[in-house]
Every structure is written in structure tokens, then in C-alpha cells.
Amino acid sequence: xxxxxxxxxxxxxxxxxxxxxxxxxxxxxxxxxxxxxxxxxxxxxxxxxxxxxxxxxxxxxxxxxxxxxxxxxxxxxxxxxxxxxxxxxxxxxxxxxxxxxxxxxxxxxxxxxxxxxxxxxxxxxxxxxxxxxxxxxxxxxxxxxxxxxxxxxxxxxxxxxxxxxxxxxxxxxxxxxxxxxxxxxxxxxxxxxxxxxxxxxxxxxxxxxxxxxxxxxxxxxxxxxxxxxxxxxxxxxxxxxxxxxxxxxxxxxxxxxxxxxxxxxxxxxxxxxxxxxxxxxxxxxxxxxxxxxxxxxxxxxxxxxxxxxxxxx
Numbered sequence: 115x116x117x118x119x120x121x122x123x124x125x126x127x128x129x130x131x132x133x134x135x136x137x138x139x140x141x142x143x144x145x146x147x148x149x150x151x152x153x154x155x156x157x158x159x160x161x162x163x164x165x166x167x168x169x170x171x172x173x174x175x176x177x178x179x180x181x182x183x184x185x186x187x188x189x190x191x192x193x194x195x196x197x198x199x200x201x202x203x204x205x206x207x208x209x210x211x212x213x214x215x216x217x218x219x220x221x222x223x224x225x226x227x228x229x230x231x232x233x234x235x236x237x238x239x240x241x242x243x244x245x246x247x248x249x250x251x252x253x254x255x256x257x258x259x260x261x262x263x264x265x266x267x268x269x270x271x272x273x274x275x276x277x278x279x280x281x282x283x284x285x286x287x288x289x290x291x292x293x294x295x296x297x298x299x300x301x302x303x304x305x306x307x308x309x310x311x312x313x314x315x316x317x318x319x320x321x322x323x324x325x326x327x328x329x330x331x332x333x334x335x336x337x338x339x340x341x342x343x344x345x346x347x348x349x350x351x352x353x354x355x356x357x358x359x360x361x362x363x364x365x366x367x368x369x370x371x372x373x374x375x376x377x378x379x380x381x382x383x384x385x386x387x388x389x390x391x392x393x394x395x396x397x398x399x400x401x402x403x404x405x406x407x408x409x410x411x412x413x414x415x416x417x418x419x420x421x422x423x424x425x426x427x
Contacts, residue, residue: 124204233257276297364397
């Protein structure tokens with residue numbers, strides 16, 4: 115439970131550093147990306163639900179990823195679009211705490227989900243004959259539940275640590291959303307412990323997940339090289355290439371943010387935009403363009419919509 119010891123009742127988001135005068139251009143650009151992200155991930159989710167051929171563990175996790183990619187950009191984008199359109203930059207104390215919680219909850223859960231998806235690909239390629247036995251509904255639903263639970267615990271710890279500090283002013287957040295590096299410098303008390311714990315928590319999570327993914331993909335790579343036919347190797351690699359591309363898009367920005375020796379506000383903002391807004395959009399493009407089964411299902415969904423609207427006319 116977050117206890118508010120603060121005299122501050124609201125914060126003012128100053129926005130993206132060094133972009134004064136570009137608000138209208140940024141508003142149009144981010145609005146387009148946000149709408150495209152929501153539409154792309156929604157269509158993938160509908161395609162997976164509507165196609166019985168995609169009711170497998172691999173596409174179950176992809177559907178879960180698309181669900182989180184619908185909500186993750188929605189943590190910071192709506193408020194950012196509001197103040198870029200010239201409206202209030204004020205966010206309430208509770209709103210700021212909620213934004214920080216859901217940002218880390220969604221981000222952590224997605225990161226763990228990439229690791230779980232790596233395990234799914236490992237089982238499919240290294241143990242194909244036992245795949246349906248190992249990846250049974252009980253296991254993959256359990257993995258999904260554990261992933262969500264860990265994300266919730268991670269976000270609760272970080273949010274509680276951040277907002278247990280007293281905030282008595284100033285209340286101007288030199289950023290476009292509430293995140294730990296932007297909030298804790300405003301605290302009236304010593305924030306060094308919170309800063310160390312927060313960054314250690316995030317850093318250990320990233321390193322652990324990347325190591326896990328590396329182990330799984332090393333085993334996958336060895337298994338693919340042992341496949342004798344070129345067609346078999348190509349098919350095995352194609353099932354992993356989209357996931358690898360998505361991992362690079364997701365983990366790359368986070369590593370830059372949390373492992374840079376000297377924080378740069380503009381670089382941090384650009385990287386966070388890539389992580390919060392662009393990466394969820396790229397996921398929908400990557401999986402729809404690289405995966406034949408998803409492309410077929412999407413075509414069926416779009417064809418049904420076209421037929422349905424013609425029938426209404």
C-alpha cells in the first residue's frame with residue numbers, strides 16, 4: 115500500500131526535453147503511432163482468437179504479448195498527447211504513482227514474457243516430439259499467471275519505494291511521464307537508497323532475463339545447425355527470427371536507459387519513446403510480416419470485415 119506522506123498533491127510534466135516549439139509536429143506523429151499500435155495489436159489478437167489453427171502455446175503467448183502491447187503505450191501516451199495538444203500538463207499525485215506502477219508492471223511482465231516465449235521455441239525445436247506433452251495448457255497458463263504475478267510484485271516494490279519518500283516541492287517533473295529517475299530527485303529526503311535499490315532491481319531483472327534468453331537460443335542455434343535439410347533449417351529459423359527481432363526492440367532501449375554511465379535527458383527521452391511507443395508498434399509489424407500463419411489469419415479477418423460491411427450496405 116502506498117502511503118502519501120507528501121505535501122505535494124500534483125506534479126507538472128515538463129515534457130520531452132529540448133523540443134519546445136515542436137509540440138504540434140510531435141502530437142501528429144505520436145498520435146499516428148499510437149493509433150497504428152492499437153490497431154495492429156488488436157488485429158493480431160482478433161486473428162489469434164478467431165483462428166483455431168493458432169490455438170497453440172506459441173500463439174497464446176503472442177496473443178498475450180499483443181494484449182500487453184495494447185496497454186503498455188497507453189500508460190504514458192494519452193497524457194503526453196494531452197499536453198502536446200496544448201492542454202494541462204498537471205498530473206495528480208495518485209495519477210503519477212499509478213503511471214509509474216503500470217509502466218513497470220507492463221514493462222516487467224512483457225520482458226519476462228519474452229523469456230517464456232524463448233522457452234516455448236526451445237521446446238518446439240529441441241524437443242519437437244514431446245512439445246505438446248511439455249507445453250500443455252496447465253503449464254502455459256501457469257507460466258502466464260506467474261509472469262503477471264512477478265510483474266505485479268516488481269512494480270509494487272518500485273512504486274512503494276519511490277512514493278514512501280516525502281515530496282514537499284518542487285513538483286516539476288523534467289520528463290513526459292512519471293518514472294523513477296525523474297521523480298526521486300524531487301524528494302525532500304535522501305533518495306540514494308531508493309535509487310540504488312530501484313536500479314539494482316531493474317538491472318538484475320534485465321541481466322537475468324537476457325541470460326535466460328541467451329541460454330535458450332544457444333541451444334536452439336545448436337539444434338538448428340544439426341538439421342540436415344536446408345528447408346528444415348530455414349523453417350526452424352523463421353519461427354525464431356520474429357521473436358529475436360522483437361527481443362532486440364524491447365531490451366535494447368531498456369539497456370541504454372539503465373546502463374548509461376552519465377544520464378542524458380534527451381537521449382533518455384528518445385530511448386523511452388522507442389521503448390514505450392515505437393516498440394509495441396514494431397511488434398505488431400514484425401509478427402504480422404514475418405509469420406505466415408498470422409498473415410493468413412489477418413487476411414481472413416480483414417476479408418470477413420470487408421464482406422460484413424458490404425452486407426450492411
